[in-house]
Amino acid sequence: MSTIEKRLPAEKGEALIQELLEAYPEKTRKLRAKHFEVATEENIESSKCSVKSNIKSRPGVMTPRGCAYAGSKGVVWGPIKDMVHISHGPVGCGQYSWGTRRNYQNGVLGVSAFGAMQITSDYQEKDIVFGGDKKLEQMCREITEMFPLAKGISVQSECPVGLIGDDIEAVGRKMTKELSMPVVPVRCEGFRGVSQSLGHHIANDAIRDHVMGKGSLEESTPYDVCIIGDYNIGGDAWASRILLEKIGLRVIAQWTGDGTLNEVSIAHHSKLNLIHCYRSMNYICTTMEEQYGIPWMEYNFFGPTKTYESLRKIAARFDSTIQENAERVIAEYKAEMDAVIAKYRPRLEGKKVMLLIGGLRSGHTIGAYEDLGMEIVATGFEFAHKEEYTRTIKDLENGTILYDDPTAFDLEFLAEKLNIDLMGSGVKEKYVYHKKGIPFRQMHSWDYSGPYHGFDGFKVFARDMDMAINSPVWGLIKKTV
């Protein structure tokens, strides 16, 4: 086991960032410099963070970011299981995002659920030249033939759609009428915005304009809540819902993991919206607050400490029955969570972790790592905004490096200099670290594991972090025999 080094003080972190930036050409160096910050006692205290975010990636730097289409089809709309989501444009985008995000859903694939499918207009040159609106109309009709139980269609625009001037809104209106079900145009062309983030926003707006508020709920209770921003990766939303139900709440909708069109359309009957991924769905929460007066709150179901805290915070919004239930549920699980920590903490204590994930988990999972005695030495986001950075910095330790939209170069440089024990990021990054002998977990897809949410999820999380770090395979990595 490697010796645990003392965390780098803030000045050392600053020097490291300066050294890193030396590799960049002058203009890019100046721009990239604004995307780094080292947590100091002062800014942890004040929650002030000057990291620049949600601005363009520099060309040619190997950004980890994706595009607006990925944020809309891949994140927000794709998991709605009883709708067919058309990847509208050439074949690639839908092909590469087919089934890879692991948004689990119950149902019969291709009959009552359409998640792990690649439905595409497969644009050809003639569609680019003459436009694809007629084709889109025909596709919608053919969808009703092929998938008679589909409840609706979303049209997820790829780059060419917006460039050639197709009028998918007109097609959407016409087909909604003709097919008597929602056909929702989504303008999430990949060139819009600077990352997945604008795609989330556009997707939220499309939900607002075409689905929100349209459904009715037979009976309401004072305990009706929605889970917002949980995409049920590896079953996360299920492992979260079970806790909310155990404390006596009635979950009327999941947005959008294992979600349905109906759930999306009745969410405005909720008494409280509970949002896990703030980055991808804050828009709809504020919209529902403005239009229906529904309050919303963030919660964090990663790791027992944050889960206890969140259950209590949620319960505090309801009556004493719910609050007592929450205490009972926490007591029910506490012994088991303590046993999980007792088993894994000695194996993981002091291990240094570096994270780069999308817009939530680089901050939200910190508590789960800390429950296991692990230290976050550097973290940051692909596509977060200022809010995430100011929230995250207060959870950091002095000297932790924060970065925004780091390049492959940045991550590799820092991982080496910080002598980390675990990297948590995505599949594009994963195998680089394997070569280097640095344990790695994919933190977008849970590395084909999960769930990681809730108490059931924490057991899996702890097991996975332990197997990543303590596998005997790392002992074989060397340059000689």
Add this chain to the structure above:
Amino acid sequence: MSDSFVTRDHNTLFASGEYKEQVERKRQFENPCSLQEVESTLEYTKTKEYAEKNFAREALVINPAKACQPLGAVLASLGFAKTLPFVQGSQGCVAYFRSHLARHFKEPVPAVSSSMTEDAAVFGGMNNLIEGLRNATALYKPEMIAMSTTCMAEVIGDDLSSFIGNARNQGAIPEDFPIAFANTPSFVGSHITGYDSMMRSMLSYLAERGGAVPAEAPAKEGAVNVVMGFDTYTGDFAEVKRLFSLLGADLTVLGDYSDNLDSPADGEYHYYYGGTTPEQVQAAPGAAGTIFLQKYSTKKTSVMIKEKWNQETVSFFSPIGVAATDKLLAEASRLTGKPIPEELIKERGRVVDAYTDSHPYLHGRRVAMAGDPDFLLGLISFCLEVGLEPVHIVCTNGDKDFEEEANELLKSSPYGIDGKVYIGKDLWHMRSLLITDPVDFVYGSTHMKYAAKDSNTPLIRVGFPIFDRHHLHRYPIIGYQGALNLLTLTVNSVLEKLDEDSPGYNFDLVR
């Protein structure tokens, strides 16, 4: 060590009672179709009537077995030494190419994008290209750039040639820094088209660099070049090198990405591990000829080599099976003037010996398959030589030439008589075929797993992409060793099914 708690992950957790009850509670908010309705619709999708409607589709594409051009271009780019793939256009595409290839190879895939956004859509992507080159060369220190395009750059009509010229003029890259580029619109062809375009560009650029005239390259005794095509088996590269080394031929694999996509875990990471060098490409026109181990994915490249290198070219479909490998070796022997060594003849005999051992379990079994054109022709050829009967052959990215050639091949054997070729069709068509006209097993990529499951057909994973099984790509499917490997995969899958389906009395110890 026993724990006081039980850890259940996604595989088993949700089968427990409390999660099953949760599913029921959730249903009341889903406005779901009734279970009977779902059941009857599922049955309906398995009828001939549904299959007819399915085949009448004109616009809707469901689960195609193809990807887009720049993916193939990125793969081709990785076949050259110290070369960084650079894709002009939206950045999301490159994130997708990198993750798609990484999921198949379980390897890092370095590639950069010029990150074009709305302003580039209006003003063009020149500034992005220039800054992108400056940044990429500073950070990742490639010795060459291979540039391809996303559909965004193609739709707005970016002029790569002049943009690259301007990048040189502005000093973003040195005047003599090598950059080859190919236009790879994703609304034309598929990944194999992009592979072909990038290969052609790389080879013609490098061979003609510095004013070199390829047709005048000095002759190389006993030398031959091989272009693998869009082949995602690193094991195939090793097999080809082994075969040619036994033959005693001086082999150059043009576009050899096997080292870049199969690097060691030794504590270090490098962006560039191997690949064909510029010197190798410059010398390649002096070889006796260039052999293409796929023809549909190298159409333009082979024409270029024939015309500009003034060199003999030989194109085959993927040499899968003994007969196709025989043909490859015969041509290699003819081109190089080297006789086929005894060792290879013995090895061939051993593979045929294995065929004779396994044929009773293969003979007359009906097979379906989907994938790229060259690969399907190779698989058909393999099937016909072991007595398997190809029935449904789906090629989403196949053209008329492919259809004709596949039909000819099927007609050449009594085992091919039931074979039907479907070009431009997808894996949802395949689902109908597998359900309405069942087969014993299906060859295909991971994407085939849904149709295979719906029709209860065993899937033998061959092709691209393979995401859900490990290391298959490290073993060859071409050459004699590939034939043996494919035979082993196939016969053991058949035997596994016999055991699985056994009611008991025929759970045989010896098969």
